[in-house]
Amino acid sequence: MTMKPDxxxxxxxxxxxxGIGRNEFLExxxxxxxxxxxxxxxxxxxxxDSFCDSLYFVLDGELCARRVSDDRNYVFFEWMNLPMVxxxxxxxxxxxxxxxSFQATGTVYLFELEKPAVRDILFNYPTFRINYLxxxxxxxxxxxxxxxxxxxxxxxxxxxHFLRIRSLRPAxxxxxxxxxxxxxxxxxxxxxxxxKMLKGLRxxxxxxxxxxxxxxxxxxxxxxxxxxxxLV
Numbered sequence: 001m002t003m004k005p006d007x008x009x010x011x012x013x014x015x016x017x018x019g020i021g022r023n024e025f026l027e028x029x030x031x032x033x034x035x036x037x038x039x040x041x042x043x044x045x046x047x048x049d050s051f052c053d054s055l056y057f058v059l060d061g062e063l064c065a066r067r068v069s070d071d072r073n074y075v076f077f078e079w080m081n082l083p084m085v086x087x088x089x090x091x092x093x094x095x096x097x098x099x100x101s102f103q104a105t106g107t108v109y110l111f112e113l114e115k116p117a118v119r120d121i122l123f124n125y126p127t128f129r130i131n132y133l134x135x136x137x138x139x140x141x142x143x144x145x146x147x148x149x150x151x152x153x154x155x156x157x158x159x160x161h162f163l164r165i166r167s168l169r170p171a172x173x174x175x176x177x178x179x180x181x182x183x184x185x186x187x188x189x190x191x192x193x194x195x196k197m198l199k200g201l202r203x204x205x206x207x208x209x210x211x212x213x214x215x216x217x218x219x220x221x222x223x224x225x226x227x228x229x230x231l232v
Contacts, residue, residue, distance in 0.1 A: 010059045013083040015135045019127045028125065032117035039104040046102040052090035054112045059083055061108030065168055066101045074178035074186075076166050078219075079105065089136050091115060100168075155197040158187045160222055170223055174216040 011017045011025065020028075028034075039045050039061075046056065048068060062081040069075070090098055113121070122129045146165045152158045164170060176183075184191045198214065201207045206222050208215040216222055 010083050011057070014057055014085055016055075016057075016085055016088070016128060016131045018131060020125070024125070024127075028121060028128075031124075032113070032120055034117075035112040035114075037110050037112060039108040039110065041104055041106050043108075044101055044103040045108075045110075046086065046098050046100070048099065048101040049097050052087065052096050052098050054114045055088060055091060055118055056086040056102075057083075057111050057113070058086065059109045059111065061110075062105045063108055064103050064105050066103065067099065067166065073182040074176060076163075077175040077177070078167055078169075079173040080169065081172075085135075088132065089139055091118060155187055155189050155193050156201065158189075159183075159194075159197060159201075162186060163216065163219065164223070167219065171220045172218070174219050176214045176216075177212060178214070179212055 012020075017025070037045075048066070058080075060083070062079060064077055064079050067076045086102060087098055087100070090096060122132060152161045163174060163176065167174065178186075180191045180194055184194045187194060198207065198209060201222070202209055204225070206216070206218075206225060208217065
């Protein structure tokens, strides 16, 4: 696959390539094999718990990330349409497996860097190495920070927190496939309280409900409601 003319500009939107010029990128491209790919709609190109032996950079198109809980009680979906690198934290470390599945929801353009190529670039290009360290460190700090935040008091706040700590980004469309009893157990309250809370969010136009499924069309709107309530 040949690279579209605007792909280099989109690469500069990716955190790992910020500060890298066109000539330096062409030098990297000559040094290692870069696999540009086009994924058709509904193609799942990464499966949860499969080995992470490459970095995938999404340059264009929309995709859906899916995470099945360890106890299989619920499934969390989120949609993204921004240039991104998929789970760089999974490439090295104790457990080198993807924690989510990724599926194209339209035509998706991406390129792949295999793990040996990533190691080569990390060793030979300081800008890429610093960007990689900054990205992984930021993700780790954000995750660790959630553990020290005050436990939300209301059922609604706990529900939003439940979604937030499971999200790759605090924006966009989300979907939670779960039954009421498992959700009430996750939120530490009764099924009746959960039903009342969800009805309130639905009446406010912030969520949609179907059988066994909660749809959040705009997660940023849900977060804004939480911030507004905290100021009251």
